[in-house]
Structure formats: structure tokens, C-alpha cells
Amino acid sequence: MGEKTSGGNPYVQLSWAMIKTGVLGYGGGPSVIPLIRYEAVMQYKWIDDEEFGEILALANALPGPIATKMAAYLGYRLKGTMGAVVSVLAHIVPSTVAMLALLSAVQWLSGSAFIQGMIGAVIPVIAVMLAMMAYEFGERAVKGLGIWAGAGFFVLSFILLQLIQLHPAIVIMVFLVYGAFHMRMADTWRRRREARKAKQEQESGLKEKGGATHGMD
CATH class of the missing domain: 1.20.5 (Single alpha-helices involved in coiled-coils or other helix-helix interfaces)
Structure with a gap:
């Protein structure tokens, strides 16, 4: 199993990349995919766009959350079973802790104008990221077909x-x-x-x- 890293400790890179995608990926699986693609393809160059597209298609076809499946694949691709475990934990634990910490304030936050403004501001960013990724994959499909x-x-x-x-x-x-x-x-x-x-x-x-x-x- 080959490693494709840009230098440094693979476990540290993997953990930091998955922490960022798990915490910043607001809106569920689809919004996380562009972040994972940026880390895996552009930032650390673990895989190329073609392999990412193939794994994304397979992950969509399999049951379960797509983001955790992508995280598990990248970890396994990089460091085997231990890498998959580290990658999945780094992806889900920080956001889980944040959810538990904010659970007592959910009722207040859901009606807060400040929080509603944050949600309204971040939605266009997610839409643009998804559109850019869709355009790039569409361009590759046109070149191939x-x-x-x-x-x-x-x-x-x-x-x-x-x-x-x-x-x-x-x-x-x-x-x-x-x-x-x-x-x-x-x-x-x-x-x-x-x-x-x-x-x-x-x-x-x-x-x-x-x-x-x-x-x-």
C-alpha cells in the first residue's frame, strides 16, 4: 500500500485534515466532500482527482454517512487499518464533543438571530464549493466521454x-x-x-x- 504524503508525520496530517473537515463541514455529507477533496487532492496530494471521483461514487452507493466512509478510505489508503481508525475518530470526535457541549443551549441557539445569520451567511459558500466541484468533475467527464x-x-x-x-x-x-x-x-x-x-x-x-x-x- 503506497503512501502519498507531502512530508511530515502521516498520522498528524491525517488527523489535522479530518478535524478540519469534521468541524468546518457544516450541513452534512455533501458540504464536507469539497473540504475532504481539498485536503486529500490539493493540500496533501494523497490521491488524484480521478481516484477521488471513483471513491466518491462508490461511497455514495454504499450505506452510511458519506463523509465517514471517505475518511476511512483515506486513512486506510495512507496507513492501513490504524490509519482508518485514526482518520474516522479525528473526523467525528471533535464535532461530537462540540454537539454535546452545546446540547444544553440548543433551544436558545435555534431561535437566536445571530445563529440564524451565521447559517444564512455560510449556505452560499457551501453552494459555491459544491458547484465548483461539480463543474470540475463535469469537465473531466466531457474530456473522457x-x-x-x-x-x-x-x-x-x-x-x-x-x-x-x-x-x-x-x-x-x-x-x-x-x-x-x-x-x-x-x-x-x-x-x-x-x-x-x-x-x-x-x-x-x-x-x-x-x-x-x-x-x-
Whole structure:
């Protein structure tokens, strides 16, 4: 299991990254994903965007909170079972302690104009972060599938999720299966094109060689 760290103690980096995502990820799993992506892909470079997208899709298809699944994967990816335990604990313990500490003041805080103002101010930030991540993944999908196929799958996913209201896990699994099939077929077509090109170059070389020999005769 390879480690991809930017220097320093992996456990310290993992703990600090997960503490930040757990405490600052207001609004549940979807709002935490851009924070986890920033720490894992951009800050510490443990994984790349492609691997992050794959794990995000799998985590969405599996039961349970998505943020803890992502934290567990990153910890395991970095330091095995112990890394997964440390990562999950660092992600959930600080926010759990904060919730318990504020439990006695929940009634007052829920009606506080100050707290309502904080909530109203942070929602646009979360929306922008999610939109940026969605745009980057959409851009990668267009590059991999082509603009027409990418747009078609966007429309299809919208219909399945919003109009038909199919369960997201089913939609994700269908697209994962298609993605695997698409990549396999694309690889097969690429090898065939390369083989045809090599054969044409070989035949062209033989013809040129034959012409040169005929000229010498």
C-alpha cells in the first residue's frame, strides 16, 4: 500500500485534515466532500482527482454517512487499518464533543438571530464549493466521454434522479457499470487503431523498400 504524503508525520496530517473537515463541514455529507477533496487532492496530494471521483461514487452507493466512509478510505489508503481508525475518530470526535457541549443551549441557539445569520451567511459558500466541484468533475467527464455523450448523460441522470426519482445508489451503480464497459471498449478500439496504423506503416515501408529495389534492378 503506497503512501502519498507531502512530508511530515502521516498520522498528524491525517488527523489535522479530518478535524478540519469534521468541524468546518457544516450541513452534512455533501458540504464536507469539497473540504475532504481539498485536503486529500490539493493540500496533501494523497490521491488524484480521478481516484477521488471513483471513491466518491462508490461511497455514495454504499450505506452510511458519506463523509465517514471517505475518511476511512483515506486513512486506510495512507496507513492501513490504524490509519482508518485514526482518520474516522479525528473526523467525528471533535464535532461530537462540540454537539454535546452545546446540547444544553440548543433551544436558545435555534431561535437566536445571530445563529440564524451565521447559517444564512455560510449556505452560499457551501453552494459555491459544491458547484465548483461539480463543474470540475463535469469537465473531466466531457474530456473522457466527449461533449455530446457527457451532456447526454447529464440529462439522463437528471431524468432518472429528479423526474423518475430512482434511488441515487441505483443510478450510480448503472453509470459505474457503463463506465467500466465504456473504458474497456475504448481501450479495445484504441489498440485496434494502433494495430491498423502499425500494419499500414509496415506495408508502406515494404512498398517503399520494394520500389527502391526495383529501381536498382
